[in-house]
Amino acid sequence: xQLVLEKRAERSTGIAxxxxxxxxxxxxxxxxxxxxxxxxxxxAALGVYFIDPLTDSYSLQEIAVKxxxxxxxxxxxSLCYLAxxxxxxxxxxxxMGAVAGSWLAVKTQGTDAGHWVLPAMLLLGAIAGALxxxxxxxxxxxxxxxxxxxxxxxxxxxxxLLDYLVRGPWRDPKGFNFxxxxxxxxxxxxPVLIEGGRLHFGSIIALAVVAAGAVxxxxxxxxxxxxxxxxxxxxxxxxxxxxNQLVLVTFAISxxxxxxxxxxxxxxxxxxxxxxxxxxxxxxxxxxxxxxxxNPVGILIAGLFLALTFxxxxxxxxxxxxxxxxxxxxxxxxxxxxxxxxSLILYRFRFISASPKVQSGAH
Amino acid sequence: MRKIxxxxxxxxxxxxxxxxxASAADKLKxxxxxxxxxxxxxxxxxxxxxxxALVKELGDKIETTYLENVSxxxxxxxxxxxxxxxxxxxxFTTSFxxxxxTLKVAKKYPNVHFEHATGYKRDKNMSTYSGKFYxxxxxxxxxxxxxxxxxxxxxxxxxxxxxxxxxxxATMLAAQTINPNxxxxxxxxxxxxxxxxxADAAKALIDQGADVIMQHTDSPAAMQxxxxxxxxxxxxxxxxxxxxxxxxxxxIMDNWGPYYIExxxxxxxxxxxxxxxxxxxxxxxxxxxxxxNMPDDVKKLAEDTEAAIKAGTLHPFKCPIIGQDGKEVxxxxxHLADGAILGMNFYVKGIDDKIxxx
Numbered sequence: 235x236q237l238v239l240e241k242r243a244e245r246s247t248g249i250a251x252x253x254x255x256x257x258x259x260x261x262x263x264x265x266x267x268x269x270x271x272x273x274x275x276x277x278a279a280l281g282v283y284f285i286d287p288l289t290d291s292y293s294l295q296e297i298a299v300k301x302x303x304x305x306x307x308x309x310x311x312s313l314c315y316l317a318x319x320x321x322x323x324x325x326x327x328x329x330m331g332a333v334a335g336s337w338l339a340v341k342t343q344g345t346d347a348g349h350w351v352l353p354a355m356l357l358l359g360a361i362a363g364a365l366x367x368x369x370x371x372x373x374x375x376x377x378x379x380x381x382x383x384x385x386x387x388x389x390x391x392x393x394x395l396l397d398y399l400v401r402g403p404w405r406d407p408k409g410f411n412f413x414x415x416x417x418x419x420x421x422x423x424x425p426v427l428i429e430g431g432r433l434h435f436g437s438i439i440a441l442a443v444v445a446a447g448a449v450x451x452x453x454x455x456x457x458x459x460x461x462x463x464x465x466x467x468x469x470x471x472x473x474x475x476x477x478n479q480l481v482l483v484t485f486a487i488s489x490x491x492x493x494x495x496x497x498x499x500x501x502x503x504x505x506x507x508x509x510x511x512x513x514x515x516x517x518x519x520x521x522x523x524x525x526x527x528x529n530p531v532g533i534l535i536a537g538l539f540l541a542l543t544f545x546x547x548x549x550x551x552x553x554x555x556x557x558x559x560x561x562x563x564x565x566x567x568x569x570x571x572x573x574x575x576x577s578l579i580l581y582r583f584r585f586i587s588a589s590p591k592v593q594s595g596a597h
Numbered sequence: 598m599r600k601i602x603x604x605x606x607x608x609x610x611x612x613x614x615x616x617x618x619a620s621a622a623d624k625l626k627x628x629x630x631x632x633x634x635x636x637x638x639x640x641x642x643x644x645x646x647x648x649x650a651l652v653k654e655l656g657d658k659i660e661t662t663y664l665e666n667v668s669x670x671x672x673x674x675x676x677x678x679x680x681x682x683x684x685x686x687x688x689f690t691t692s693f694x695x696x697x698x699t700l701k702v703a704k705k706y707p708n709v710h711f712e713h714a715t716g717y718k719r720d721k722n723m724s725t726y727s728g729k730f731y732x733x734x735x736x737x738x739x740x741x742x743x744x745x746x747x748x749x750x751x752x753x754x755x756x757x758x759x760x761x762x763x764x765x766x767a768t769m770l771a772a773q774t775i776n777p778n779x780x781x782x783x784x785x786x787x788x789x790x791x792x793x794x795x796a797d798a799a800k801a802l803i804d805q806g807a808d809v810i811m812q813h814t815d816s817p818a819a820m821q822x823x824x825x826x827x828x829x830x831x832x833x834x835x836x837x838x839x840x841x842x843x844x845x846x847x848x849i850m851d852n853w854g855p856y857y858i859e860x861x862x863x864x865x866x867x868x869x870x871x872x873x874x875x876x877x878x879x880x881x882x883x884x885x886x887x888x889x890n891m892p893d894d895v896k897k898l899a900e901d902t903e904a905a906i907k908a909g910t911l912h913p914f915k916c917p918i919i920g921q922d923g924k925e926v927x928x929x930x931x932h933l934a935d936g937a938i939l940g941m942n943f944y945v946k947g948i949d950d951k952i953x954x955x
Contacts, residue, residue: 292682296675397787401953410717411757411942411952412693413787430705432675503671505697509787510670548676552628552662552683 239581250527250579257571264567274554282553283546283564293549295433297541299503302440303328303495303512305537307519309447310488312528316451318464319481323370323385324492325516326392327363331493332500333396334362336507339422340404340415351421355497363493364486366392371485375478381485389516397509404507414508424502436498443491447530460484492516525572540565627651627861628685629663630677632692633790639815639834640789641665643851644691644714646835650854655861669694677702681709687864689857690714692789693758699723710869712860715760717939721871726856729877730760731767731938732906733849733885735913736899737831738771740846740888741809742779743895744829751807753798753814754785757953759941761813766945767913768811771902773947782807783950792818803828809846820844829890836886847899848886856882875935879907914938919946 265283266276287293307324314321335355342351370384397413406416427433451457463470463477470477495515500507522540526533547561629648633641648661662685667676673695680688681702689712690699696716703711703723711723719725741750750772754761765783772779782805784798795814799822802810810823810830817840823830824841832838832848856874863869876882885903888896905911912932917925921944926933944952 292678299675410759410940411762413756417697499671503674508670508694510668513668513670513672545675548664548679549683551664552679555662558664558666 236586238584238586239577240584242580242582246579246582249575253575253579254572257568257575260571260575261564261568264571265564268560268563269556272556272560274556279550279554279556282550282556284542286549286553287542287545291428292431293545295428295431296545297538298437299432299434300541300544301537302434302437303499303515304519304522304540305534306440306443306495306498307488307492307516308522308526308533308537309443309530310491311519311523312447312526312530312533313450313460314484314488315523316464316528317460317477317480317484318467319371319374319484320382321367321370321385321485321488322382322520323367323387323389323516324488324519325512325514326385326389327367327489327492328496328499328512328516329389329392329396330366331359331363331496332507332511333392333399333496334493335359335497336404336415336418336500339418339501340507342422343416343419347419347421349421351419352424352501355422355501356494359497360490360494363496364490366493367485367489368482371482375481381481393509396507396511400507400509406506415506417506418501422501423505424498432503434498434502436495436502439494439498441534444530444534447533451530456483492519521569525569543568624658624660625687625861625865626683626685627659627661627864628680628683628688629661630667630673630680630688630690630692630695631663631665632667632669632694633815634665635663637790637815638817638837640851641691641815643834644689644853647851647853647857651857651861654854654858655865658865659861667695674698674701677711678705681706686710687712687861687869693756693760710864719871719873724860724871724873726860726874726876727760728851728882729875730849730851730883731763731913732877733883734764734767735771735906736885736902737811737847737849738768739775739902740891740895740899741768741811741829741831742772742775743898744846744891745776745779745809747806747808748776748779749806749808750779750781751799751802751805751810752781752783753795753802753810753812753819754783755789755813756787757785759939762944762952763914763938763941764813765948766941769945769948770913770918777947779947781948781950783948785953786814788814790815792816795819796822799823799830800826817841832886838886838889843890845886846890847888850884850886852882852884855880875939877906878903879909920944921946921948 262280269276269279287297307328311321311324335358338351338355338358369388370381373379373384374381400413400415404415406414424434424436427435459475459480462473463475463480467477500511504511522533522536526536543561543565550556551558631641631644635641635645648663652661664676667673669692677688677690677698687710691714693715696713696718699711699713700718700720700723703720707722713723713725715727716725752765769781782802784802786794786798788794795816795818799810799819803826808828810819810828812819812833815834817837820830820832820837820841824844829846830841830844832845834851836850837848838845888899914933916928916931918928918933920926923946
């Protein structure tokens with residue numbers, strides 16, 4: 235007997251639905267073993283990770299705050315990936331959006347500028363993100379340059395530009411040389427939704443983005459075009475769809491969303507521009523996009539779930555003295571199982587006997 | 598599925614019970630926020646040593662919790678608040694970049710006391726504390742000038758904030774008393790902890806002719822590079838002699854334990870109040886590692902200087918202080934005022950460099 239992985243004739247929809255659940259179940263089992271090895275009660279530890287953060291308003295808010303940029307960026311990325319355009323540089327577009335929006339906040343600081351400042355900042359952030367994403371898109375369309383490399387390399391350019399600005403021209407004059415701008419004025423700050431909490435208006439924008447993404451993909455011709463170009467490029471060409479134009483469009487949309495997420499993060503939870511505004515949101519969002527199966531609602535769930543592991547991981551550090559590294563292992567194991575289980579959608583296990591029977595007498 | 602549900606239900610019960618028993622204990626909860634991993638062998642390591650000293654002294658009355666690797670970005674406010682929400686009544690936030698987040702959380706939790714290391718903003722429930730590291734830098738400057746053959750010192754800077762600038766100035770003021778033509782090369786790595794970058798900076802400095810390396814970053818990476826290249830170096834934050842047994846001259850060690858014990862005792866006695874603490878060699882918040890790898894006369898000079906600083910007869914920033922532009926800096930009562938050192942944003946004469954962004 236031999237175990238082989240055999241390609242299915244078509245995608246198994248049943249497995250596609252249960253595969254994330256199998257992955258989560260396997261993760262829980264593996265983590266329980268790990269917790270037991272660490273000498274912690276596995277049930278209690280899993281409770282701290284997954285249940286405790288869901289039991290009070292504060293933690294729920296924090297999950298939403300953490301998920302907001304991840305979901306917004308991932309929605310944009312999913313459009314790119316569906317259309318077979320590989321934008322890896324959302325982190326850079328996020329930073330550029332933050333920089334462009336902050337420019338207005340810094341310039342209007344201390345003036346009596348009115349309530350138009352914040353909307354204008356958000357608009358600037360989205361435009362800057364889109365323009366920045368168009369650079370690799372144009373290079374791909376015009377010169378055939380790999381967008382994977384160019385978009386990734388532009389992350390470092392954005393990072394250094396931000397670094398230069400907060401160390402030089404935009405530095406807070408009263409900040410003792412620490413590389414940061416002064417705190418933004420109230421009119422340049424994203425309003426908080428619940429007094430005393432950190433949940434901010436950006437989370438509502440993120441929900442709107444999810445809805446818009448669902449409508450775009452499910453109900454419009456553009457959405458159909460995106461799917462066809464990605465899934466069947468030849469068919470798309472026969473259908474008269476322009477793949478190059480689609481690269482530009484999806485890159486621009488995903489850049490705009492990443493830029494918007496950037497300026498919302500800076501004008502919201504952070505309150506000023508400084509280096510290190512993103513703990514890798516642009517890259518984590520790639521994981522979120524695939525965890526959510528490039529589906530807007532799936533991405534919302536995946537973003538919230540990943541945020542939950544961050545918040546739960548922190549509470550596990552406090553409540554059970556479980557090291558931060560365990561949280562990282564945890565996220566890694568989860569992704570591993572998700573990808574492993576996904577292969578079951580296209581493949582199946584089959585037992586075959588090791589020595590095929592010799593057929594006799596059939597000449 | 599039923600099994601998963603059962604597990605979830607069990608988890609709910611278990612955590613419920615866990616929370617109940619925790620709140621039943623009436624030990625004072627003390628929280629710490631760390632910038633790096635506790636194994637960084639530098640800044641965070643020393644804070645954690647302070648916490649361990651605290652546990653050793655008052656372990657029967659308190660319970661400590663720490664969060665490590667908390668970046669100075671958007672996550673730090675949440676991390677600090679998590680500690681406050683978990684019932685910690687005294688919270689130490691141990692890096693400059695936590696200043697604004699600590700201030701914000703302090704306003705939200707008026708009944709929790711906060712202690713922020715190396716910052717300058719205070720509130721009625723938020724103290725600040727820091728060490729006079731420049732005192733140690735002065736001693737290092739003397740040793741470096743004595744030991745350097747090339748007359749070029751290599752200095753790895755983290756961020757150009759006053760604490761770091763005053764360290765560079767103190768080093769050079771001391772070095773100039775030995776060798777008026779001493780030079781210093783400075784590389785800013787823009788991080789507190791990044792062993793790769795720190796090592797690269799050390800290599801670049803040695804390539805530029807520096808033969809004594811000093812750093813204001815947290816890992817022993819620079820020490821290891823100096824050891825490989827047969828140069829000399831100073832440790833930072835903690836005893837780093839094991840990374841360079843033939844390399845380390847001394848190390849400025851942060852000694853937070855006594856302070857943590859004192860503040861927690863005050864909290865236990867209900868006598869905690871918002872203060873600004875800035876202690877040095879005399880109060881033993883800053884401690885010099887043994888003077889090694891140097892001739893006896895240099896060692897004696899270092900020891901005498903340390904004694905003089907402790908006794909108050911020598912101040913590293915004694916008047917007159919000449920700035921880079923050749924003009925005398927405002928200075929009276931014999932030495933620079935504390936405020937002028939805490940807000941230092943100029944180089945002294947003889948430093949052939951420019952403060953980034955200035």
